[in-house]
Amino acid sequence: MRFTSSTINNRNVLIPEGITKGNLESYYPINHFDLFAPLPTTLDYTPSHELLILLNGRHLLIDEIPFSIEILHDHYVNGYLQIEAGIQMISRKPTCMRCGSIDGFGFYPCARCKNNACRYCRQCIMMGRVSACSPLYHSPLTTSYHPPTTLQWNGKLSEGQQEASNLVKLTIQENKKLLVWAVCGSGKTEVLFNGLEAAILENKTICIATPRTDVVLELLPRLRKVFPNIDISGLYAGSTDPLTSFIISTTHQLVRYKNFFDVMIIDEVDAFPFEYDATLKYAVQKARKDCGALIYLTATPSKKILQQVNEQSLPHVRIPARFHRHPLPIPRYVWIGNWRKSIQKGKVPKLLIQWLKIQFDNKKPVMLFVPSIKLIEQLQYLLEAVGVSCEAVHSEDPERVEKVKNFRAAHYPLLLTTTILERGVTIENVSVGVLGAEAEIFTENALVQIAGRAGRSEKYPDGEIALFHFGKTNDMVLAVRHIKKMNIEAERRGWLK
Numbered sequence: 001m002r003f004t005s006s007t008i009n010n011r012n013v014l015i016p017e018g019i020t021k022g023n024l025e026s027y028y029p030i031n032h033f034d035l036f037a038p039l040p041t042t043l044d045y046t047p048s049h050e051l052l053i054l055l056n057g058r059h060l061l062i063d064e065i066p067f068s069i070e071i072l073h074d075h076y077v078n079g080y081l082q083i084e085a086g087i088q089m090i091s092r093k094p095t096c097m098r099c100g101s102i103d104g105f106g107f108y109p110c111a112r113c114k115n116n117a118c119r120y121c122r123q124c125i126m127m128g129r130v131s132a133c134s135p136l137y138h139s140p141l142t143t144s145y146h147p148p149t150t151l152q153w154n155g156k157l158s159e160g161q162q163e164a165s166n167l168v169k170l171t172i173q174e175n176k177k178l179l180v181w182a183v184c185g186s187g188k189t190e191v192l193f194n195g196l197e198a199a200i201l202e203n204k205t206i207c208i209a210t211p212r213t214d215v216v217l218e219l220l221p222r223l224r225k226v227f228p229n230i231d232i233s234g235l236y237a238g239s240t241d242p243l244t245s246f247i248i249s250t251t252h253q254l255v256r257y258k259n260f261f262d263v264m265i266i267d268e269v270d271a272f273p274f275e276y277d278a279t280l281k282y283a284v285q286k287a288r289k290d291c292g293a294l295i296y297l298t299a300t301p302s303k304k305i306l307q308q309v310n311e312q313s314l315p316h317v318r319i320p321a322r323f324h325r326h327p328l329p330i331p332r333y334v335w336i337g338n339w340r341k342s343i344q345k346g347k348v349p350k351l352l353i354q355w356l357k358i359q360f361d362n363k364k365p366v367m368l369f370v371p372s373i374k375l376i377e378q379l380q381y382l383l384e385a386v387g388v389s390c391e392a393v394h395s396e397d398p399e400r401v402e403k404v405k406n407f408r409a410a411h412y413p414l415l416l417t418t419t420i421l422e423r424g425v426t427i428e429n430v431s432v433g434v435l436g437a438e439a440e441i442f443t444e445n446a447l448v449q450i451a452g453r454a455g456r457s458e459k460y461p462d463g464e465i466a467l468f469h470f471g472k473t474n475d476m477v478l479a480v481r482h483i484k485k486m487n488i489e490a491e492r493r494g495w496l497k
């Protein structure tokens with residue numbers, strides 16, 4: 001879009017093209033202007049309540065706001081909303097102000113600013129195009145309100161959960177930072193309940209962010225159940241929930257917020273691809289208030305997070321024990337020889353077949369992790385040829401959710417998967433195998449998460465985890481050491497049966 005600038009009451013003001021009939025020559029894309037200071041609020045102006053609610057704490061493109069340019073301009077001139085260029089030069093680098101990206105920009109002939117090569121951000125394009133001439137609209141937080149409510153939950157926290165829960169509550173009340181390092185199956189969601197109750201009673205804005213839509217959909221009903229009077233919205237690509245002061249969101253959606261959340265909780269902070277790290281950091285920083293609380297939850301903190309812990313810039317609390325007080329099962333190493341060669345020759349490695357038979361005889365469902373989609377396809381074909389019925393899932397599989405559901409319902413005994421199911425899936429009494437555990441994709445943290453699928457239920461707390469390999473790697477050794485260390489700590493603290 002193009003704007004011209006003018007002075008009202010000694011202050012610089014941007015005026016969008018089309019509002020006044022001026023000389024066409026004097027209009028420029030918004031990024032042509034230096035950032036103007038926000039205008040003071042005019043008290044005798046009556047703003048649109050709907051518009052303020054829509055823009056409250058958000059950071060939106062004009063296409064995301066169903067109000068006319070005239071109404072937006074009036075609110076801007078009267079100090080009820082702020083505008084800035086979507087792409088600005090920060091430290092001499094073009095920077096997308098919505099997602100923080102500093103490279104990978106594209107150029108296109110733009111009808112809105114009449115520039116043949118208008119720069120736009122490729123990183124966040126799936127949420128609508130931010131280009132150099134796009135204004136981003138924002139209204140500073142005006143209100144946050146939750147009806148008075150108390151937590152509706154009668155469960156009992158384990159000792160480890162209780163300790164973490166106390167710290168979460170304190171962190172929220174004092175607006176500090178905290179890492180909750182909780183082993184798989186320790187019950188980390190319950191650890192948030194008391195802190196969230198405190199935040200609600202103080203009318204704080206709350207966000208629980210997670211990389212995956214599946215997790216948003218799983219958390220929503222659980223939290224709505226324990227806080228039945230509170231409006232909680234779920235935000236993910238394609239969601240339609242209205243904006244509330246308590247949201248559960250995918251991290252992607254956070255780019256649409258600015259300076260809004262008093263409490264920011266990030267679940268599975270390490271589950272992002274490395275290159276996404278900077279964008280995530282920017283989005284979290286932008287969406288939360290500078291003085292807000294920040295809590296990370298994970299079973300496997302990344303090296304970066306651990307570095308902050310070691311430098312003592314990030315306080316942390318560990319829950320080394322599962323809620324059922326049984327130790328974490330320890331993975332076994334099984335040398336399987338050159339398994340890739342066997343598969344190429346059309347044979348399933350013998351040791352693998354034997355192991356599968358033992359699990360099936362013991363009526364255990366099996367999740368077998370395989371390093372690549374291609375290998376999954378080959379293996380599925382070979383297994384079916386020898387009479388083993390199985391299903392396969394991977395990240396690009398549109399039927400993933402349905403297949404996992406069928407596996408859980410015991411429609412077939414074996415599920416082949418990539419690391420896509422390393423987290424979040426709980427199958428009672430499951431045995432876990434990793435074929436080619438030496439592959440690069442099976443990092444220490446991936447293996448710890450995979451092992452975390454086994455032994456989760458109170459009824460079957462011992463689980464089998466077999467790492468089939470053609471040469472042990474450091475990551476395998478570190479993963480086993482990681483799990484053993486947690487068990488030792490849980491034992492030492494008296495948190496095991």
Ligand SMILES: [Zn+2]
Binds near residue numbers: 096122123
């Ligand atoms: Zn962007």
Ligand SMILES: [Zn+2]
Binds near residue numbers: 029131133134
């Ligand atoms: Zn443009």
